Amino acid sequence: MSVYGGIDLGGTKIQALVLGPRNKVLGSARMKTPTSGGPEDVAREMERAMRAAAEDAGIEVSELAGVGAGSPGVVRDGTVTSARNLPGWDGTFALADHLQKALGVPVKIGNDVGVALEAEVRHGAGRRYASLLGVFWGTGVGGGVAIDGERWVGRGGAGEIGHTVVELDGARCTCGRRGCMEAYAGRGAMEAHARKLVDRGQKTDLFKLMRKQDRDRLTSGIWARALEQGDELAEHMIERAVKAIAAAAASAVNLLDVEAVILGGGLGVRLGDPVAKRISKAMRPHLFADDRPPQVEVATLGDLGGAIGASLLVRPQSRARGARRAGARAGSSSA
Amino acid sequence: MSVYGGIDLGGTKIQALVLGPRNKVLGSARMKTPTSGGPEDVAREMERAMRAAAEDAGIEVSELAGVGAGSPGVVRDGTVTSARNLPGWDGTFALADHLQKALGVPVKIGNDVGVALEAEVRHGAGRRYASLLGVFWGTGVGGGVAIDGERWVGRGGAGEIGHTVVELDGARCTCGRRGCMEAYAGRGAMEAHARKLVDRGQKTDLFKLMRKQDRDRLTSGIWARALEQGDELAEHMIERAVKAIAAAAASAVNLLDVEAVILGGGLGVRLGDPVAKRISKAMRPHLFADDRPPQVEVATLGDLGGAIGASLLVRPQSRARGARRAGARAGSSSA
Numbered sequence: 001m002s003v004y005g006g007i008d009l010g011g012t013k014i015q016a017l018v019l020g021p022r023n024k025v026l027g028s029a030r031m032k033t034p035t036s037g038g039p040e041d042v043a044r045e046m047e048r049a050m051r052a053a054a055e056d057a058g059i060e061v062s063e064l065a066g067v068g069a070g071s072p073g074v075v076r077d078g079t080v081t082s083a084r085n086l087p088g089w090d091g092t093f094a095l096a097d098h099l100q101k102a103l104g105v106p107v108k109i110g111n112d113v114g115v116a117l118e119a120e121v122r123h124g125a126g127r128r129y130a131s132l133l134g135v136f137w138g139t140g141v142g143g144g145v146a147i148d149g150e151r152w153v154g155r156g157g158a159g160e161i162g163h164t165v166v167e168l169d170g171a172r173c174t175c176g177r178r179g180c181m182e183a184y185a186g187r188g189a190m191e192a193h194a195r196k197l198v199d200r201g202q203k204t205d206l207f208k209l210m211r212k213q214d215r216d217r218l219t220s221g222i223w224a225r226a227l228e229q230g231d232e233l234a235e236h237m238i239e240r241a242v243k244a245i246a247a248a249a250a251s252a253v254n255l256l257d258v259e260a261v262i263l264g265g266g267l268g269v270r271l272g273d274p275v276a277k278r279i280s281k282a283m284r285p286h287l288f289a290d291d292r293p294p295q296v297e298v299a300t301l302g303d304l305g306g307a308i309g310a311s312l313l314v315r316p317q318s319r320a321r322g323a324r325r326a327g328a329r330a331g332s333s334s335a
Numbered sequence: 336m337s338v339y340g341g342i343d344l345g346g347t348k349i350q351a352l353v354l355g356p357r358n359k360v361l362g363s364a365r366m367k368t369p370t371s372g373g374p375e376d377v378a379r380e381m382e383r384a385m386r387a388a389a390e391d392a393g394i395e396v397s398e399l400a401g402v403g404a405g406s407p408g409v410v411r412d413g414t415v416t417s418a419r420n421l422p423g424w425d426g427t428f429a430l431a432d433h434l435q436k437a438l439g440v441p442v443k444i445g446n447d448v449g450v451a452l453e454a455e456v457r458h459g460a461g462r463r464y465a466s467l468l469g470v471f472w473g474t475g476v477g478g479g480v481a482i483d484g485e486r487w488v489g490r491g492g493a494g495e496i497g498h499t500v501v502e503l504d505g506a507r508c509t510c511g512r513r514g515c516m517e518a519y520a521g522r523g524a525m526e527a528h529a530r531k532l533v534d535r536g537q538k539t540d541l542f543k544l545m546r547k548q549d550r551d552r553l554t555s556g557i558w559a560r561a562l563e564q565g566d567e568l569a570e571h572m573i574e575r576a577v578k579a580i581a582a583a584a585a586s587a588v589n590l591l592d593v594e595a596v597i598l599g600g601g602l603g604v605r606l607g608d609p610v611a612k613r614i615s616k617a618m619r620p621h622l623f624a625d626d627r628p629p630q631v632e633v634a635t636l637g638d639l640g641g642a643i644g645a646s647l648l649v650r651p652q653s654r655a656r657g658a659r660r661a662g663a664r665a666g667s668s669s670a
Contacts, residue, residue: 131489145590147482154466154592160623163589165582167503177621179582247500247514251583252590254498255480257489286512288495 003059004314005067005105007046008112008306009033010266011085011139012219014042016049017307018057018064023123025304027057038088039080043095047102064105066314070112070306071095076156078109084174085139085188108313112306113142113159113265114151116299119309120262121146124301131258133294135161135249136265137241138220140174141182145256162186164248184244187267190237191218197233204233220270227271242275246282249296254288264299272298338394339649340402340440342381343447343641344368345601346420346474347554349377351384352642353392353399358458360639362392373423374415378430382437399440401649405447405641406430411491413444419509420474420523443648447641448477448494448600449486451634454644455597456481459636466593468629470496470584471600472576473555475509476517480591497521499583519579522602525572526553532568539568555605562606577610581617584631589623599634607633 003026008015011033018027029052034041046069054061073083078096083089100107110118117134120126126134130149136142141162145152152158162182163175170179174188183189194206209222226234249261261283263269263276280296287293299305338361343350346368353362364387369376381404389396408418413431418424435442445453452469455461461469465484471477476497480487487493497517498510505514509523518524529541544557561569584596596618598604598611615631622628634640 143590147487152482152591155594155627156592157624158590158592160589163621163623164586165501165621168501168505168578168582170503175623177623179621243503247503248586251499251586254495255478255493255587256487257491257493259490286498286500286514288498288510288512289492292490 002065003057003063004311005050005053005061005064005103006307006309006311007050007067007069008116008304008310009042009046009069009071009086010112010306011072012217014045014049015304015307016046016053017304017311018053018059019308019311023308023311027053027055027059028304029053029056034087036087039083039086039093039095040098042086042089043093043098043102046099050099050103061103062105064103066106066108067099067103068115068310068313068315069095069099069107069109070115070310071109072112075109075111080109106314110310110313111142111159114144114153115309115313116264116301116306117144117146117159117262117309118151118312119301119305120264120299121149121151122312123308124305125262125297125299126260129259129295131256132260132262133161133249133252133256133258134159134262134264134299135245135268136299137185137187137245137263137268138265139188140186141245141265145252145258147256147258161248161252164251166244166247166251181244181248185241187218187220187223190223190241194218194233194237202233205229205231206234220266223267224270238271238275239278242278242282246279247286249279250283250286253283253294254286257289258294260295260297262297262299264305266303269299269302337400338392338398339646340385340388340396340399340438341642341644341646342385342402342404343451343639343645344377344381344404344406344421345447345641346407347552349380349384350639350642351381351388352639352646353388353394354643354646358643358646362388362390362394363639364388364391369422371422374418374421374428374430375433377421377424378428378433378437381434385434385438396438397440399438401441401443402434402438403450403645403648404430404434404442404444405450405645406444407447410444410446415444441649445645445648446477446494449479449488450644450648451599451636451641452479452481452494452597452644453486453647454636454640455599455634456484456486457647458643459640460597460632460634461595464594464630466591467595467597468496468584468587468591468593469494469597469599469634470580470603471634472520472522472580472598472603473600474523475521476580476600480587480593482591482593496583496587499586501579501582501586516579516583520576522553522555522558525558525576529553529568529572537568540564540566541569555601558602559605573606573610574613577613577617581614582621584614585618585621588618588629589621592624593629595630595632597632597634599640601638604634604637 143161144159478496479494
């Protein structure tokens with residue numbers, strides 16, 4: 001029996017899994033992502049997480065047939081470049097090579113959102129659909145499209161649904177551009193906007209909840225808690241985000257007429273079905289074929305989807321449409 | 336040698352072609368689209384145009400192996416529903432059946448923009464690209480996506496790039512929705528907006544040119560002429576349209592990372608390379624991977640693309656991805 005490792009490298013946490021056949025979770029470990037240092041420090045924590053997951057599974061790391069890791073930033077030929085939200089990672093770091101030496105087993109890396117979408121397409125909410133749009137709503141908003149049951153990566157960079165222009169000359173996005181959906185919906189952008197509104201004298205319990213939970217940023221859990229408490233500013237900002245996500249998703253559906261929209265990511269999974277329903281409703285006024293709206297569903301693999309998807313990188317059946325044809329497995333590559 | 340007929344039914348004109356191998360044009364005829372009456376009157380003009388094209392080719396209509404026709408409106412099972420811009424066509428009309436009886440040869444019909452895109456993908460500007468976005472800029476703005484060299488039709492309704500939301504709560508579109516790209520860029524919407532601005536006292540030669548050319552609407556040629564003359568209002572409105580088209584196209588490229596954008600349609604073809612360059616430039620600030628922008632090219636089949644594409648409906652190799660899998664050749668079907 002071959003067992004595989006999967007690591008999801010996030011801005012807040014590192015999730016490692018040991019997976020058996022049919023994605024059965026044999027072992028799991030979670031570490032905090034370092035907030036200082038550099039790529040080598042992050043890689044060391046990834047190694048620790050993978051070793052802890054192996055221990056949890058009762059196996060040696062050397063027994064893993066391979067390890068896949070999903071990373072933010074630009075992933076190419078086993079390297080990761082400009083991983084925002086990770087400490088000291090402005091340049092390029094040979095992450096796959098580094099982890100392979102540290103763990104002593106084959107390592108492949110892929111884009112975090114890309115592998116999470118792949119997991120949903122093949123083993124999660126997307127299994128029932130021949131075509132779908134994935135919207136991964138977290139610090140940023142990533143995503144992607146699956147067509148005929150396979151993820152479409154284009155020339156390697158497909159999936160940037162968060163950078164759909166929903167407002168000409170609109171809000172400044174963290175990417176520097178104007179009017180992107182992420183500028184309204186990304187957790188990072190929402191937090192910056194909330195701080196600005198508070199500076200202008202608006203009231204909210206968001207930051208009180210943050211301090212109470214000993215956090216230094218507005219996590220998905222804090223947004224969920226604030227909504228439960230009926231916090232008006234939080235409600236206003238989530239509504240603004242829902243409208244932006246819905247406009248971008250409806251535009252993509254108008255162009256591609258996919259069967260479903262799969263909502264994932266930290267905020268998407270945490271806010272779950274109620275927010276999926278809100279997005280579905282907010283899409284309606286923008287859908288050209290509004291008599292047959294696509295299903296809007298929450299990612300079923302939840303916050304393990306990233307690590308499960310990463311493990312698919314080292315499994316034989318891994319695949320994605322598009323750049324693979326040119327020999328370049330976009331968004332993922334071996335060390 | 337099999338020869339085929341192709342008819343492009345537009346809001347202004349009906350273009351019929353007789354095509355031989357390699358899409359060689361053997362005969363051609365053009366009629367004005369009736370502005371009054373109903374679907375039967377339009378169908379009669381289509382028949383006349385096809386007969387005139389056959390005469391031009393020196394053949395009998397009965398020698399055609401088949402005739403394909405592209406129509407605006409919702410095309411399903413050989414019928415056309417709600418063809419705006421065509422007289423008295425609010426309901427459903429069995430166009431394929433009607434034409435087949437009139438012409439005595441097999442007839443298939445498809446969506447006008449869909450067949451024009453198919454023509455560009457297989458025989459025009461799209462031939463060199465494995466993936467592309469088509470933007471057909473005319474009275475409305477239609478389009479579509481080709482992936483791995485095949486048009487993607489989704490559940491049958493893909494391609495509505497004109498109904499990409501580029502402005503939340505923005506201008507009212509002719510489709511009734513708000514903030515659609517077409518509300519800024521469609522020739523219909525532009526004309527309505529120009530009339531409003533003139534009513535408010537703004538100056539333009541657009542309507543003077545219209546009367547001089549004995550037209551009752553602002554055709555692509557009139558817009559081109561006004562731009563050549565340096566008409567400020569025309570320039571302002573084309574710039575506004577270019578920005579909207581560019582935002583929608585860039586958003587689609589961010590999501591799909593296609594290799595090229597093919598610009599077709601009456602206005603796209605008439606304004607040609609200079610406007611393709613403007614759209615390309617206006618896309619740049621919105622492209623996530625701005626170091627490798629897609630090519631932006633004008634449709635090479637020009638205003639014959641619609642009729643050529645329509646003829647492909649009755650040729651053996653006709654195909655499109657998506658709904659075809661479910662047995663429903665979306666956007667086209669036999670009588």
